[in-house]
Amino acid sequence: MWGAIEHLGRDDRTRGYLRDAWSPADLELRAWFRQEAARRGLAVREDRNGNLWAWWGDPSDRPGVVTGSHLDSVRQGGAFDGPLGIVSAFAALDALAAKGFEPARPLGIACFTDEEGARFGVPCTGSRLLTGALDPDRARGLTDDEGDSMAEVLRRAGRDPGALGRDDETLGHVGVFVELHVEQGRGLVHAGAPVGVASTIWPHGRWRFDFRGQANHAGTTRLQDRDDPMLPFARTVLHARELAERGGVVATFGRLRVSPGNANAVPGLVSAWLDARGGDETAVRTLVAELTAFSGAEVGNESWTPAVDFDAVLRDRLALVAAEAVARRTAPPDAADGRGRPPRSARDAAGGAAGAVAPVPVLPTGAGHDAGILAAAGVPGAMVFVRNPTGISHSPEEHAEASDCHLGVAALAAILEDLCQS
Ligand code: GLV
Ligand code: MN
Numbered sequence: 001m002w003g004a005i006e007h008l009g010r011d012d013r014t015r016g017y018l019r020d021a022w023s024p025a026d027l028e029l030r031a032w033f034r035q036e037a038a039r040r041g042l043a044v045r046e047d048r049n050g051n052l053w054a055w056w057g058d059p060s061d062r063p064g065v066v067t068g069s070h071l072d073s074v075r076q077g078g079a080f081d082g083p084l085g086i087v088s089a090f091a092a093l094d095a096l097a098a099k100g101f102e103p104a105r106p107l108g109i110a111c112f113t114d115e116e117g118a119r120f121g122v123p124c125t126g127s128r129l130l131t132g133a134l135d136p137d138r139a140r141g142l143t144d145d146e147g148d149s150m151a152e153v154l155r156r157a158g159r160d161p162g163a164l165g166r167d168d169e170t171l172g173h174v175g176v177f178v179e180l181h182v183e184q185g186r187g188l189v190h191a192g193a194p195v196g197v198a199s200t201i202w203p204h205g206r207w208r209f210d211f212r213g214q215a216n217h218a219g220t221t222r223l224q225d226r227d228d229p230m231l232p233f234a235r236t237v238l239h240a241r242e243l244a245e246r247g248g249v250v251a252t253f254g255r256l257r258v259s260p261g262n263a264n265a266v267p268g269l270v271s272a273w274l275d276a277r278g279g280d281e282t283a284v285r286t287l288v289a290e291l292t293a294f295s296g297a298e299v300g301n302e303s304w305t306p307a308v309d310f311d312a313v314l315r316d317r318l319a320l321v322a323a324e325a326v327a328r329r330t331a332p333p334d335a336a337d338g339r340g341r342p343p344r345s346a347r348d349a350a351g352g353a354a355g356a357v358a359p360v361p362v363l364p365t366g367a368g369h370d371a372g373i374l375a376a377a378g379v380p381g382a383m384v385f386v387r388n389p390t391g392i393s394h395s396p397e398e399h400a401e402a403s404d405c406h407l408g409v410a411a412l413a414a415i416l417e418d419l420c421q422s
């Protein structure tokens, strides 16, 4: 599967990915998703918000266990953020089918649309629209760099923008959602573990800062006559860093539009996007308020995602199930029973309590995910992380070793099996 998609949307000069929502690359990836589902006899449907669902069993009978992730990327992103969760989902279903497993409840794979928000600025529009966290009128009016609205882009892709909005029927099919994802830091590297599970997602948001000035000639305008918006912008970037250090949070200006954008002109407008996150919501909001006041810019909030605490009971159970699955795959031959399993289950070996196999690490994350949007809407969820040796993400250097990806699949398969039994 990896080989079938690795070239789609790849910039061969940088090796980075350009998979904006509804771009030709995204449409090809969506077609690939449908083919993979069809090859396995899974029924696929696209919901009113462009999210794809492949089902083993009928979720209208009973809410199902769903896994999956997204196929779009940030601009010049890595190969794993998103696609690893989708490829692993298909691979986990294959592993379950191969052992003759018959799910007692429907099992689904979701491919969420536009998770990164690279095109229209707001992340997770697919899951936010599904849950009602994003107003459909606002979504339809969001524009891309070409000035095309989401409504126009959807129409061009043969979709009905009028259908966008909260979709209780589709949401009602999801009993629990588990997203596997490449880790976007080095927590698992430090823990020496190939797989982990998520505890929380930091609260995070995006703000647009517009600094206005007077466009003018770069050669003939005396310094004292200039109204150059690049200067308050530059001071604001430096101040953001100071405030972030003081507040124990992170703040990033990673996107900038300079108008008119001539090397030989003082700009008339500098628009910059702040991404701010942290473990403490008040600290994030304080930073944004102080920076707004300092900047003198017009500031608008483009998205906000509150903190998400994944259900602790589910998380701890899945951390143990994942650990057992990893142990089964990595057990030395003399500890196994000939079928690659440790002598007894971890729980039995500990006399009914955990002990023989320690649960996989439980980690917080500063990255946003559709699993967080669903959890905020009341859908129980969890995340499985796969070790990333570079710790780098949203960049072509993002990486996961194939052996760790296989352990991730084994952990995911065991988790789905566990969740499908009840
Ligand atoms: C998505 O990956 C985000 O954290 O912004
Ligand atoms: Mn991402």
Ligand code: MN
Pocket: 070, 081, 082, 115, 181, 368, 369
């Ligand atoms: Mn992602």
